[in-house]
Each structure stands twice: as C-alpha cells, then as structure tokens.
Amino acid sequence: MKVIVLFVFVLGALSAAGEDFFAKVGGKVTLNCGVSSYRHTLQWHHGTDVVFNVDQRGFTRKGLVELARRSVVRQNNLEISSVRETDAGEFKCLADGTRHEHSLSLFSVLVSVKPSAVLKLNGEATLQCEVIGQHHGCEVEWRRLNTYLPSNTSTVQLKPVKTSHNGPWLCFxxxxxxxxxxxxxxxxxxxxxxxxxxxxPKNVTFVTSV
Structure with missing residues (x-):
C-alpha cells in the first residue's frame, strides 16, 4: 500500500511579535521596526497604506498618504512628528518578507486647576490631570519635589492652600x-x-496777645 503525503505550503510573509506604542497628540513618536538590518527591502505600512518603501541601495520612496509627509525612516525605524489622532492604529514593518506588526495608541493630557492658577493663601483648590483618548489603562499621578503625594493621584485637593504649594507641579x-x-x-x-x-500733625494756630 502506498501512502501519499501531501505538503501544503502557505505563501506569505512571516509574522513576528510586535510592540504597543503610545504617543501624545501633537508630539513625536518613534516606532521600532524590530530588525537591525535587512538585505533587500524595507516597508512601513499604516493599515493598508504604504508609508515608506526602502530598497537595498537605501533609496527611499514615500507613500502618497499625508502621514508620510510628517515621517522619516531612521535606522529602519519610523519617526512620526506632529502626531495626529488619525495616526492611531496598526502599523506593519516588512523587512525581507518578515512582518512585524505594531500598534499606536494616542491620547491627550489636560492639566487644570480650579478655581484658577493664581490661588489665595489658606483657600481651596483642585488639581486635575485628565488623560483623553486611547490610553489603555495608563497610570496618572501628580508629583512634586519635597511634597508627599499618594500614588496614582490624578486629582489633588489643596485644602488649605499653603505658600509651599507655589511653583511647578508635574503630572506623570x-x-x-x-x-x-x-x-x-x-x-x-x-x-x-x-x-x-x-x-x-494737625495744623496748630498760636494766638499771642500784645
């Protein structure tokens, strides 16, 4: 009896584990491809759009999408400036047929103080650090030198306001x-x-008699 063994080959790019990147809207972010070198071609995709195509000679061709005009390839990594909300999503770096899939999540940070940034001594105030957008459980806390603050404090109550509260506060x-x-x-x-x-002294009038 003959046994026929069938081998099925699936053609396509190999996949490698990617990374989750975070960036603030308006800031800058660098997406690491996942390879230090390549022999033939390097491509960056945002979703289905081609952002960059680099050949083995190092010649770079930008894609037609707006994102490409704010980006540059440095050492195989994609550097994006003036990050916009539309930049969020899936990115792929294709290096010699190996696909590295990454994701980019964006958020905005809004810091505020009520009633205003100019506080009255012995009054009350509330500091708020709010993360808006696709932050996926980012930790938020206020920090200040020489001042103890509980961890994971996105809101700080100043009651009463002291002279030691004067100066810069940092939201991490x-x-x-x-x-x-x-x-x-x-x-x-x-x-x-x-x-x-x-x-x-009041005006004093002296009366003399003759």
Missing part, C-alpha cells in the same frame, strides 16, 4: 515603558499686609 502619565510629563505652574497669592499710616 505612564503607559507601559513610556512616561510623559505635563507641567502646571501655580502661584500662591498672599493677602496684602495692612499697615497703619503714620499720623500727620
């Missing part, structure tokens, strides 16, 4: 191995000191 947003910092300047205004003006 940690997403995986990436950390982003937003600054907030606070000015504590002390009440004006009241002083008693010196008394001025």
């Amino acid at each position: 947003v940690t997403c995986g191995r990436n950390t982003f910092i937003e600054r907030l300047a606070i000015k504590v205004q002390e009440p004006p000191t009241t002083t008693t003006p010196p008394s001025t």
Whole structure:
C-alpha cells in the first residue's frame, strides 16, 4: 500500500511579535521596526497604506498618504512628528518578507486647576490631570519635589492652600515603558499686609496777645 503525503505550503510573509506604542497628540513618536538590518527591502505600512518603501541601495520612496509627509525612516525605524489622532492604529514593518506588526495608541493630557492658577493663601483648590483618548489603562499621578503625594493621584485637593504649594507641579502619565510629563505652574497669592499710616500733625494756630 502506498501512502501519499501531501505538503501544503502557505505563501506569505512571516509574522513576528510586535510592540504597543503610545504617543501624545501633537508630539513625536518613534516606532521600532524590530530588525537591525535587512538585505533587500524595507516597508512601513499604516493599515493598508504604504508609508515608506526602502530598497537595498537605501533609496527611499514615500507613500502618497499625508502621514508620510510628517515621517522619516531612521535606522529602519519610523519617526512620526506632529502626531495626529488619525495616526492611531496598526502599523506593519516588512523587512525581507518578515512582518512585524505594531500598534499606536494616542491620547491627550489636560492639566487644570480650579478655581484658577493664581490661588489665595489658606483657600481651596483642585488639581486635575485628565488623560483623553486611547490610553489603555495608563497610570496618572501628580508629583512634586519635597511634597508627599499618594500614588496614582490624578486629582489633588489643596485644602488649605499653603505658600509651599507655589511653583511647578508635574503630572506623570505612564503607559507601559513610556512616561510623559505635563507641567502646571501655580502661584500662591498672599493677602496684602495692612499697615497703619503714620499720623500727620494737625495744623496748630498760636494766638499771642500784645
């Protein structure tokens, strides 16, 4: 009896594990391809759009998408400037037939203080650090030198406001191995000191008799 063994070959690019990248809207981000070198071709895709195509001579051709005009390939990695919300999504780096799939999540950070950035001594205030967008569970906390703050504090209550609260406050947003910092300047205004003006002598009229 003859045994016929069929081998089925699937043609296509090999896949390698990718990374999850994070960036702030308006900032800059570098997506690592996952390879240090290639022999023939290197391609970067955003979804189904071609962003860059680099041949074995190092000649680079940009894609027709708007993202390509804000990007550059450095050492096989894709560097994106002036990041926009539309840049979020899936990216692929194809190096000699090996596909490295990555994702880019974007967010915005809004720092605020109520009632205003100029606070009155002994008053009350609330500091808020809000992450807006696809942050996937990023940790948010306020930090300040020489001041103890509980961890994971996106909101800080200043009650009462002290002179030591004056100056810069830092909001740290940690997403995986990436950390982003937003600054907030606070000015504590002390009440004006009241002083008693010196008394001025009244006009005195002397009457002399002759």
